[in-house]
Amino acid sequence: MIKRFFSIFIIFILTTCASQPRIETDKDNEYDLSSYKSFKIEQPELTNSPSQISLNPILMQRVERAIQSSLEAKGLKENSDADMTVRFFIGTNREVERSTGMSSRGFYNDRYWDSRDQRFIKVDKDEIAIRFHDNKTDEVIWYAFSRFNRSLNIKDQSAINSLIEKAIINF
Numbered sequence: 001m002i003k004r005f006f007s008i009f010i011i012f013i014l015t016t017c018a019s020q021p022r023i024e025t026d027k028d029n030e031y032d033l034s035s036y037k038s039f040k041i042e043q044p045e046l047t048n049s050p051s052q053i054s055l056n057p058i059l060m061q062r063v064e065r066a067i068q069s070s071l072e073a074k075g076l077k078e079n080s081d082a083d084m085t086v087r088f089f090i091g092t093n094r095e096v097e098r099s100t101g102m103s104s105r106g107f108y109n110d111r112y113w114d115s116r117d118q119r120f121i122k123v124d125k126d127e128i129a130i131r132f133h134d135n136k137t138d139e140v141i142w143y144a145f146s147r148f149n150r151s152l153n154i155k156d157q158s159a160i161n162s163l164i165e166k167a168i169i170n171f
Contacts, residue, residue, distance in 0.1 A: 021148040023167050031134060031141040033171060038082040039071055039132075044089050055090060062157050063088055066164035067130065074171065084141065085133045093125045093147075130167060142171055 027033065041064050046055060067086055068078060098120055125147050132142040144167040 021146045021163060021166070023144060023146040025142070025144045025167070025170050027142045028140065031139075033142060036076065036083040036132075036141075038077045038079040039084050039086055040078060040080060040082040041067055041086045041088075044087070055092075059160075060088075060090060062160040063090065063128065063164065065157065066161045067168070069161065070165050070168050071171075074168075083135060085135055085138075087131045087133065089129045089131075091127045093127060095123050095125060097121050097123050128163075128167070130164075132171070144168060144171075 043060055043064055046057060046060075067088065071086070072078065127145070127147050130144045131140050133139065134141050146163070146167055148163060
């Protein structure tokens with residue numbers, strides 16, 4: 001009995017500690033979101049510039065499909081003459097993170113032993129922004145932004161669907 005309780009407790013702790021992408025949303029209160037019944041999606045245009053060479057066009061297709069299915073699940077219809085236009089942007093922010101370990105020893109300024117080992121690691125942090133525009137004014141009426149790890153299986157449509165569903169759940 002105690003082993004079973006302990007196993008369930010460990011699973012519960014690990015599940016609650018799993019990192020979920022943080023999603024920020026905002027809306028313009030001047031617009032009534034419930035009045036929108038149709039949408040169209042515009043994919044970002046890819047150029048041949050060096051800054052966009054690493055963007056994955058297949059990932060963009062997956063995101064577009066996920067947005068479409070999530071909005072249709074909310075009762076909105078895709079239409080070329082829509083009430084709103086959905087635009088999304090995907091980017092990668094490359095950062096350098098520093099970690100300190102205690103693995104090596106050496107002299108520091110010929111005075112004392114220093115046991116710190118510093119490593120610099122390149123980290124790619126992917127970002128997605130989704131903007132809903134009113135078609136009459138072209139103003140942004142609703143916005144979502146998230147950073148997600150590449151450990152999220154971006155080659156899996158269901159993982160992208162889950163991320164997008166969480167992003168637009170409050171629309």
